[in-house]
Amino acid sequence: MSADPPAIELRELTRYFGERAALRGITASAATGTTLAVLGRNGAGKSTLLRILATLLRAHGGQLSLLGEPLPRRAYVVRARLGYLGHEPLLYRDLSGRENLRYHARLHRVAQARVEELLDAVQMRERADDPVRLLSRGMVQRLAVCRAVLHQPALLLLDEPRASLDPGAEALVEPLIGRGAGLTRVLTSHDPKAALGEADLVLGLREGRASFLAEPGQLRPDQLEALYR
Amino acid sequence: MRSVLAILRKDLLLELRTFETLPAMVLFSIVTFVIFHFALNRGSLAGQLAAGILTATLLFAAMLAINRLFVAEREQGGFDAFLLAPVDRSVLLLAKAAALFVFLVVLEVFALPAFALLLLGPSLARSLGGLVVLLALTDVALAVIGTLVSAIAVQTRARDLIGPIIALPLLIPALIALARGASPLLSGHGRTFPQGHWLAILGLYDLVFALLAYAVFDFLLED
Numbered sequence: 471m472s473a474d475p476p477a478i479e480l481r482e483l484t485r486y487f488g489e490r491a492a493l494r495g496i497t498a499s500a501a502t503g504t505t506l507a508v509l510g511r512n513g514a515g516k517s518t519l520l521r522i523l524a525t526l527l528r529a530h531g532g533q534l535s536l537l538g539e540p541l542p543r544r545a546y547v548v549r550a551r552l553g554y555l556g557h558e559p560l561l562y563r564d565l566s567g568r569e570n571l572r573y574h575a576r577l578h579r580v581a582q583a584r585v586e587e588l589l590d591a592v593q594m595r596e597r598a599d600d601p602v603r604l605l606s607r608g609m610v611q612r613l614a615v616c617r618a619v620l621h622q623p624a625l626l627l628l629d630e631p632r633a634s635l636d637p638g639a640e641a642l643v644e645p646l647i648g649r650g651a652g653l654t655r656v657l658t659s660h661d662p663k664a665a666l667g668e669a670d671l672v673l674g675l676r677e678g679r680a681s682f683l684a685e686p687g688q689l690r691p692d693q694l695e696a697l698y699r
Numbered sequence: 700m701r702s703v704l705a706i707l708r709k710d711l712l713l714e715l716r717t718f719e720t721l722p723a724m725v726l727f728s729i730v731t732f733v734i735f736h737f738a739l740n741r742g743s744l745a746g747q748l749a750a751g752i753l754t755a756t757l758l759f760a761a762m763l764a765i766n767r768l769f770v771a772e773r774e775q776g777g778f779d780a781f782l783l784a785p786v787d788r789s790v791l792l793l794a795k796a797a798a799l800f801v802f803l804v805v806l807e808v809f810a811l812p813a814f815a816l817l818l819l820g821p822s823l824a825r826s827l828g829g830l831v832v833l834l835a836l837t838d839v840a841l842a843v844i845g846t847l848v849s850a851i852a853v854q855t856r857a858r859d860l861i862g863p864i865i866a867l868p869l870l871i872p873a874l875i876a877l878a879r880g881a882s883p884l885l886s887g888h889g890r891t892f893p894q895g896h897w898l899a900i901l902g903l904y905d906l907v908f909a910l911l912a913y914a915v916f917d918f919l920l921e922d
Contacts, residue, residue: 526779528921550785560776560783564716565709576705577784601716617780 475538477502477625477654478523484531485518492518494678495532500671505655507669507686509662511698514675516658517557520627523656524554537625537654550578553623555631555647559614563603567594567613570602571620578621588616592642607634615643619651628657632664662694702786706794711801713771720767721805724760728810731756732817743820750881753814754874757807757834758841758867764802765845766862768795769853782920792846792916800842807834821887829892833880836901840873840908847912850919869908876900 476499483496493515500506508516521527523536525545534541536548561570571585589595592612602610611634618626631647632640644650649668659665666672666686674681674697682693714720735752736742744752772778781791811830815823823830844866852861880897883890 526782554783558776560780562775564713573709577702
């Protein structure tokens with residue numbers, strides 16, 4: 471009997487920007503339903519890794535498969551099953567939150583009722599018709615969370631997902647993108663303690679290289695400190 | 700097709716909210732006609748000169764839309780959002796070309812009466828149908844090439860320069876066909892429909908560039 475393939479599998483993943491290697495030989499895998507936390511200093515390669523997983527960037531070396539599908543060959547299939555929440559909300563500033571979500575719902579062929587369901591979930595129904603440019607950063611982030619989970623993805627790629635969210639808003643988005651959602655997740659965070667608390671596996675990146683790949687309980691404090699030194 | 704309509708609808712909605720492009724195009728064309736009116740010191744024009752002025756004015760007004768076509772996608776994450784969706788990349792080409800085509804039609808709805816009022820001697824009434832056909836075929840060329848060029852230019856820092864530098868040479872054959880085809884229609888000598896060969900050139904030009912754009916557009920969206 472063969473085991474299920476890992477939801478995420480990276481082998482010797484490499485990516486350059488010009489001459490500079492942003493990622494060098496990253497190897498990792500994560501099982502379905504688990505959370506992989508990616509930690510590291512600014513510029514360590516966390517966002518680049520997430521953008522490659524989101525099919526927004528191509529790797530220049532190595533192999534990558536998501537949800538059992540090899541990338542970039544089967545990117546078209548994978549896109550329907552992944553949700554990406556990056557630094558930018560990917561919302562048009564001059565459209566309202568509702569218009570933005572309806573636009574994304576049409577692109578993903580999702581029923582419009584799902585938009586209203588999510589607006590309710592993040593308590594944004596009252597401000598849903600205001601242009602995004604008039605909303606606070608936290609409200610925009612709540613809408614961005616809605617956009618990321620609109621099509622009920624199997625894999626969530628979360629780049630600093632709780633940035634700009636107050637504790638109340640964090641609680642609102644928790645059922646959508648938190649551990650309780652039961653989805654496979656890759657998340658980056660500048661708050662190592664919080665990330666360790668919700669991770670099944672931690673990948674430490676330093677200058678584009680993997681410093682460690684371990685379960686949170688196996689990590690030594692000095693390994694974590696060295697990552698940010 | 701649903702995805703094309705979704706993007707087209709979003710682009711038109713964005714324009715209705717911001718009015719960043721269409722008013723500029725219309726105003727530019729009307730001001731240009733006024734400038735020609737006084738610079739040439741002639742109350743009325745006809746034939747090749749009228750066709751040339753109409754063609755050049757529409758072209759430069761179109762460049763305003765071409766330069767802005769992908770700005771929201773670039774600056775507000777629209778490219779990433781589109782690339783994350785499970786849709787064919789040619790959908791973006793079709794939707795953006797359709798949006799540009801709509802902008803050009805709206806421009807001409809305002810620019811043609813202004814042209815007739817400010818510069819044109821002969822009446823447009825009898826040849827309007829033929830002129831509309833010519834303009835529609837030219838608009839397809841402008842929309843397809845404009846979308847292609849805009850997608851290239853928006854990736855560069857000097858997008859306002861790169862757009863016209865690439866687009867203008869590519870558009871020369873279509874613009875020659877428009878100017879030559881429109882000349883007899885604006886001369887007031889009885890011709891009401893453009894000569895067939897100019898329409899054929901425009902149709903062929905549209906087809907060739909539509910196929911070319913379809914073939915290369917995917918690569919323009921690569922990182």
